[in-house]
Amino acid sequence: MIEIKIRREDKIESYRVPEGITVLEALEYINKNYNADIKFRASCRNCQCGSCALTINGKPRLACETVVENNMLIEPLRGFRVVKDLVVDREPYYKKLNSIRNYLIRKKYPEDIEEIDDSVVEKSREVRSCIDCLSCLSVCPVRENYNFPGATIMRQILRFSLDVRDEEDRERIAFFENLYCCTTCSSCVEVCPMNIELERAIEKLRERAFKKGYYLDEHKKVRENIIKNNRSVPKIDKSFLEQCKEFYKAENEKLRVAFFTGCLIDYRNINVGFDTIKVLLAHNISVLIPKDQLCCGSPMLRTGQKDVAERLMEKNIEILESLDVDYIVTICAGCGSTLKNDYKLKNVKDISEILYKFEREYKPLPITVTYHDPCHLRRGQNIYKEPREIIKRIPNIKFIDSQPKCCGAGGGVRSGVKELSNILGKKRAKELRGVDKVITICPFCELHLKDQGLDVINLVSLIRRVI
Template sequence: MTMITIKINREGKIEKYKVPENLTVLEALEYINREYGANIKFRASCRNSQCGSCALTINGSPRLACETLVKDNMLIEPLRGFRVVKDLIVDREPYYQKLKSIRNYIVRKKLPNGLEEIEESEVEKTKELRACIDCLSCLSTCPARSSSNFPGATVMRQLLRFSLDKRDEEDRERIAFFENLYFCTTCSSCVEVCPMNIKLERAIEKLRELAFKKGYFLEEHRKVRENILKSNRSIPKIKESFLEKAKEFYKAENEKLRVAFFTGCLIDYRNIAVGFDTIEVLLAHNISVYLPKAQVCCGSPMLRTGQRDVAEDLMEKNLETLESLDIDYIVTVCAGCGSTLKNDYKLKNVKDISELLIEFEREYKKLKLRVSYHDPCHLRRGQNVYKEPRELIKRIPGIEFLDSKPQCCGAGGGVRSGVKELAKLLGKRRAKQFRDVDKVITICPFCELHLKEQGLDVINLVSLLKKVI
């Protein structure tokens, strides 16, 4: 029988144990208590991924102990973000008290006469929302919850569940608003760790949509709406835009592909240099570039803050423009735009710049620089793109690359515009992880701007590549 070593964090002290391979973490804990008399305290019940009680932090991420297999040198810790009661048991009582405070049950002012039938279509509306097993993994990874009074995505999920139930007569949107509904950055870290694959960020967006319709919104988000209604951009224009300065078509000398460049608001109105860098980099890789002059805001700021009515108008305008083009791909250098085009527009021919360029073999000039990479949440989790930008950076001779664990900087989900103090706090925490590098690379104008305000030297990946083509 092959034995491997696992480590247990018992209230700050790391203990090592030999256990047989091919056990689940839950089985390994029971083996340790039985064979070593360790008396480690932990929670478990159903053993079948249904009760959620056995969730632990395993190698840095929340996982169910009953379904996670042990690996050599694995580190097992209590679920983060909660007070430790004993060993691997955390205090779940604050969560239960929060559920109690939001009246986590159907509220009726007048009961029906006799049996009340529920149509199947009504049941389907909340089916995914009811799949939660209360493992609390989402709460342990939420950056907003760790830095504010935001109760977490699963609490908002419960509020949406009752909001969509026609039997419920409570004002769930009002409760959500005063429970800091707009503190969520929509980073999707909760979705990433949810064992039931519940789309929690979509639940929050839907709840925000319902709240906005009832008049529960942040004034700063209303101002973004006004900008879009005036100019089809989420920010005001202060000078000649990138689309006004640039040509409509740039022909590559030895054309291999033709793409449409979807700029996004910040590149068009603020980061104009990044726009021209993108064109130069694409041309250097023998890619011809269309710049659709009729393109408008992708609608992401409206979708993330619940203002779907405006977003749908923007989507219609963009689809009319983009679907008429004779191109191979639509290319983005903004994580939010790319995620919106892929996931909300459902376009199949959209690529982040790193996804496209990684397919081309090209030698880059040497650049002696110590850099790291910041994962935009809407790129890593929204598009599952994280290997490609790292590989492109590593292709540059002379680059010293120091990787970093993904962590939300606080710029997304309307938090930067609407909850400035929380955004600043999250930005500062993220910035501390990059103090030992010359530059931080990213592929999101919002992350770039936000991290620059924390004192970091940040550039878009295309601006880095522009230096070495």
């Protein structure tokens, strides 16, 4: 027998249950053997209905498939009003579905059987696999703080947008449901039991919306910057690529990498670019810097402007695949995620992956730090432990960990929906206060959290101080 805990209103109750059973079976066991009368939802018992979703050890999970563990804490699904015990009010979700006209809209329905080509059906197969568990809504940082219905509502709008039979302007509905408020942090993807790539669904819906003229003016300005200078931000002074050399040879070369800078390192955080070169050389890694590299296209992909992104992608792939290097290294989470997941390049590494592997001694640094996970690194590239371990290698440093949460800088929100971005930024900054420095590996996160009054530096700039 093991002990599990259940939150009922404002108290936590403990019960002993058999090992190896599911949470759903445990709840039934408790009600039968302890006469607890705990209220919960369940129906299919086969991961198909989604009704049994609960918060289990802090994360939304299906009770019918999650096996109990000792000291497990079971709570109602977060982000919803609790009706009783583990039952939450799902009515607002159903009302929202009704408001977006969650059914086929046609002027005239066919009198006979209508055949649809398999290729058309296949386009919406993934977004049709949702089981309405609402796990994604329970973790969405935007829905919690702003008027945004959540990823699964946008997924449903896309489902009808892709349906050739539907005649409603679904992109218009999505636009006025705050389509561009999603930060594409992928928190929803992380908890989806059906593995639906919800952030990709939103990007696809944004692409279709942009083509119809439903876009934010600020996103159009970013587009104009890229078309003009191949960078997402305007040029202010002499860029990093204009100042650096094309090749830096390590004395005892163990590895040779190409440095993909990204827009902000090239045009804004130039010192971080030079810190990167110094840190790599100190780890016996030679650095090649292709001077003709362009914006990776991430700002365009995240905001639905795929036409510009594809042009950038084609040119960058041509440049990067011609290089004689072991790896392409990024120090921007957004660039790294784009090169890995959108370009599908196999030899891309975040700087933390390289430094984690090529260990060396560092000088003591008696300060207190924490680490902010960029969403496009933690969830976009599944990189979590490497930066933490690198920080802990520094003698005398005091490391206070923090849970991965979105700061509101991504998905075009910082440029397009400033009010929301600041709300999320202030909330994240409050969680990170109380240290000397906040470390991250994303110039957008760095810039955004600095605007909230935090002392933030890129991981390479921290390592530059201790080599």
